[in-house]
Amino acid sequence: MMKRKTNRDYIRNLNRHMDISCVQSIDQKVDIDKMIFYAKQYQFIxxxxxxxxxxxxxxxxxxxSAIKLGGVVGFPTGCDSTASKIYQLQELIQLGCQEIDMVMAYSMLQSDFDSYVFHDxxxxxKAAGTTPVKVIIEAPLLTDIQLEKACNMxxxxxxxxxxxxxxxxAKPTTTEVIRKMAANIKGQVPIKAAGGIRSLETVKEMLDLGCERFGVSVNSAVKIIEEAKKEVGEN
Known part of the structure; x- marks a missing residue:
């Protein structure tokens, strides 16, 4: 098994482990332009x-070329039909998206329609082919049993x-949420932490638990990267 990098290595190259995002329904062109500016400045992955x-x-x-274009599918509820999600996925890939974040049908999981959730x-x-798909499970809303099912599926x-x-x-992703995810995943698939991550200290705690990627809004991403630069002694 390949040795995992030290936290200091991650902190030094944190921009390459952070997805900068502007995915709120209230985001306007001025917000998108701000994201683009900082994506270029800090070379987020x-x-x-x-x-x-x-x-x-x-x-x-x-x-x-170093910044990938990401797209969201079934966002934010996960309640779109499977056919609709596949259509969204294919459209986004055709538009040039190189990574896809898809929302699991978590309300179906909460309703015990496990086979539907897995098939979805x-x-x-499968439709994504070689394009990576990150599955968003909305972990803060799940019970421990539902979380285990979601991770395994x-x-x-x-x-x-x-x-x-x-x-x-409304509920943020806490270190305890990541701890529970990691206990279920057992290193089989990388974890991306997102939702209310606003400080380098939180990032470091989640790195300790095995996170490989972080999804962060624009203002928080800039703040965290600046904190990371100071931590490793960069200007």
Missing amino acids: TAFTLPCFTPYVKEHLKNE MEQVI AIEAGASFIKSSTGWI
Whole structure:
């Protein structure tokens, strides 16, 4: 097994483990432009926006080969039909998205429709082909039993990452949520933490628990990166 990097290595290259996002329904062009500016300045690994802004973001990142274009499917509720999610996925891939974050049908999981939830994930991931799909499980809303099911199903369905939250819900992703996810995932699939992550201290705690990627809104992403630069002694 490949040795995991030290936390200091992650902190030094934290921009390459952070997805900068502008995915709230209230985000306007001025907010998208701000995300694009900071994505370029800090070279975050992926920039995520809502589908209507995808062509705009693609155009403005076209000369930034190190920054991937991200797209969201079934966002934010996960309640779209499987056919609708596949259509969204295919459209986003055609538009140039290189990573997809798909919301699990978590209300169906809470309603004990486990086979539906698994089939939904599996079909979308299959349709994505070689494009990585991160499955968002909205972990803060799940019971321990539901969380275990969600993690196991996402692993079996072939998720590239399991992501904690959309960031749209009132409950944040805490270190305890990540701890529970890690205990269920057992290193089989990387974890992406998202939803209320606003400090380097939180990032460091989650790195200790095995997180490989972080989804962070624009203002918080900039704040965290500046804290990280000071931590490793960079200007």
